[in-house]
Amino acid sequence: MQKCYITAHALVCSLGENEVAIVDTIRTLNQDNYEAYIAKILHQYPYYHLNKTFTSQREKFYAVIETVVYNCIEQAQLSLEEQKDLAIFIGSTSMGISMNEEVNALYKNEQTPLEFNHLEYGVLGTYIETLTHSNHKALLFSTACTSSANALCYASKLIINQHIKRALVLGIELFNQSTFDGFSSLMLLSKNKIYRPFDQNSDGLILGEACSALILESEPKTEHDFYYKGSKNICDIYSETTSNPSGEPIFKTMDEALQNAEVTLSDIDVIKAHATGSENNNTSEANAIALLFKKYHCTTPITALKPLLGHTLGASGTNEIALSLSCIKQGFIPQTLGFQNAADGVVFTPLTKPMECKGRRVSILFNFVAFGGNTTSIVLSNK
Amino acid sequence: MxxxxxxxxxxxxxxxxxxxxxxxxxxxxxxxxxxxxxxxxxxxxxxxxxxxxxxxxxxxxxxxxxxxxxxxxxxxxxxxxxxxxxxxxxxxxxxxxxxxxxxxxxxxxxxxxxxxxxxxxxxxxxxxxxxxxxxxxxxxxxxxxxxxxxxxxxxxxxxxxxxxxxxxxxxxxxxxxRNSQNALAKIEKIEEFSSLETMREIYGTQMPTSFYALLTQDTNTKDRLLHIAKDDNGKCIVIEMEKL
Missing domain, CATH: 3.40.47.10 (Thiolase/Chalcone synthase)
Structure with missing residues (x-):
């Protein structure tokens, strides 16, 4: 059967606008200087903002998309003809709501005749179709925090089954007041402003903005390219905003992803946990991981990346995968910054130091859990 | 299906x-x-x-x-x-x-x-x-x-x-x-085209039609039906189905 390789990845986030800047920043961080670092970046606002300033939300939205898309196309060395073959998959929670907030503010001040920038979600897809000259109609996934992860899974399966030749998967989440205030209204945001997933002092999540893109193709571009091994997506109907605290649905998702990937837990070098830092996620995902360890009679290292990026919601799938691939290329898997002591019920200690993997091939189980019970696990490997 | x-x-x-x-x-x-x-x-x-x-x-x-x-x-x-x-x-x-x-x-x-x-x-x-x-x-x-x-x-x-x-x-x-018993229709194929022209090379001149209307319209025979939808730029999808 044909495979599906990630032949290019690009990320724009609070850590930087390109791979070198992002990895260099991560390399400077450790448990000792993390609190000072996070205090500095969250100084003005409790949010992981992009470093660059833009003249408008509209400019920002399209500029970050262009950056990651062009970066990916260049990395993958796609010809114009190959770009036309790109099927486009997009995952986002807030889509372009920041542009609507901006236009609505102008409308209230009678500076524009229209109340909104757009109402139809399709504008984002149409823009990327134009940018890439794609012959395909873009498809947007809206499954909350699993949006771009689900987009990646479908793109991969469609390539493996030869329905499409190649794909661009894009995740985008940019700052908007609606989302920030919404999470605040649900009382899910950290008050201490230190991201500490699975830690006994964890007190909530910290949101962030980032945009990333992945190019998927049936042939690798380098011998170290990661490929999609398998995934699973299920619905946990326990509650709209919280996972089943028993961890059963998340466990089932991870377990079936391993089965679909035809591997066992001992083949997995690290689990990238969803790890939002919310009380419910700390409990449910930790219980799920404990169930996984119990079933397979072994353990594997765990890490969490949100202390580096913030919680980028629907874009967290491609964002955290792109970040992982960049770090692995430089020979390490990032540690869980902010972790000191395990919260009640957490039976593992997440990585507290980077896991060196230079010259080694690795398999990773990525976990994503969303509002609306949408739960996705993906196995990627370059073994 | x-x-x-x-x-x-x-x-x-x-x-x-x-x-x-x-x-x-x-x-x-x-x-x-x-x-x-x-x-x-x-x-x-x-x-x-x-x-x-x-x-x-x-x-x-x-x-x-x-x-x-x-x-x-x-x-x-x-x-x-x-x-x-x-x-x-x-x-x-x-x-x-x-x-x-x-x-x-x-x-x-x-x-x-x-x-x-x-x-x-x-x-x-x-x-x-x-x-x-x-x-x-x-x-x-x-x-x-x-x-x-x-x-x-x-x-x-x-x-x-x-x-x-x-x-x-x-x-x-x-x-x-996946069960054919007592079904209303069978979806045979779903095809995507980058332009109306490429679609017409295969399916001829077809007008966009409502999927629901096609499925529920009264026909006496087993018909091969085509649902065609297009976007503003001419990208289109054809769904071929058979009424049962």
Missing amino acids: YIHKTYHLVEPDLPITTYKKMLSSLCKINLRRANKFNILSVYGALSCIENTPISNNIGIYLATEYGPVESLKNVVEQVNNPQGIVMPFDFLGINTSASFYIAQALNASGKHMVLTSHNLSFEKALQLAYFDLMHHEVEDVLIGRVDASLAFIENHQNYITPQSAESFDQSYWFYAN
Whole structure:
């Protein structure tokens, strides 16, 4: 059967606008200087903002998309003809709501005749179709925090089954007041402003903005390219905003992803946990991981990346995968910054130091859990 | 892929209370604070499969172009109001609750998602459902196209293509599985084309047609039917089906 390789990845986030800047920043961080670092970046606002300033939300939205898309196309060395073959998959929670907030503010001040920038979600897809000259109609996934992860899974399966030749998967989440205030209204945001997933002092999540893109193709571009091994997506109907605290649905998702990937837990070098830092996620995902360890009679290292990026919601799938691939290329898997002591019920200690993997091939189980019970696990490997 | 059940609702801009009342006759799920989009979604989906046994591993694919506009408007207006407060239910209302509510009402733990692809949202959702069903990722599928009327938005024609089109409350749903027995129709093929010209090389000159109308129109013989949908740039999807 044909495979599906990630032949290019690009990320724009609070850590930087390109791979070198992002990895260099991560390399400077450790448990000792993390609190000072996070205090500095969250100084003005409790949010992981992009470093660059833009003249408008509209400019920002399209500029970050262009950056990651062009970066990916260049990395993958796609010809114009190959770009036309790109099927486009997009995952986002807030889509372009920041542009609507901006236009609505102008409308209230009678500076524009229209109340909104757009109402139809399709504008984002149409823009990327134009940018890439794609012959395909873009498809947007809206499954909350699993949006771009689900987009990646479908793109991969469609390539493996030869329905499409190649794909661009894009995740985008940019700052908007609606989302920030919404999470605040649900009382899910950290008050201490230190991201500490699975830690006994964890007190909530910290949101962030980032945009990333992945190019998927049936042939690798380098011998170290990661490929999609398998995934699973299920619905946990326990509650709209919280996972089943028993961890059963998340466990089932991870377990079936391993089965679909035809591997066992001992083949997995690290689990990238969803790890939002919310009380419910700390409990449910930790219980799920404990169930996984119990079933397979072994353990594997765990890490969490949100202390580096913030919680980028629907874009967290491609964002955290792109970040992982960049770090692995430089020979390490990032540690869980902010972790000191395990919260009640957490039976593992997440990585507290980077896991060196230079010259080694690795398999990773990525976990994503969303509002609306949408739960996705993906196995990627370059073994 | 065999279609067994269909349901459609098309109404002008009716008040949400009307739909809530209709929904309460179908199920006891508590959607007191849900927006019209979510109510339309759940009502349409449950109406489609009323009295139909479904699997626990059903896939739910909800296509929309505008989504929960009502909640979006509320939230955006609140954040631009110095005294405004974003309410949790409005915030959750813009975050893809609709397909979750359907899954919860059906007690189904398969997959569920909200999808958008501009003028081809329904066809792309059907394409994914077809893929999942044919690859045994799910046992059966429920595919819907839902949008609430935009009539309450000032100058709403500016957000609609074509601008002359009327905006309705609409909720179309189809239930399908791999079982041919007593099916209404069989989906034979779903093909995507980059332009109308390339499509016409294969299918000749065809006019865009409503999927629902094709499926429910009265025909005497087993017909091969083509549903064709296109976007503003001529990209199109052809769904070939056979009435049974």
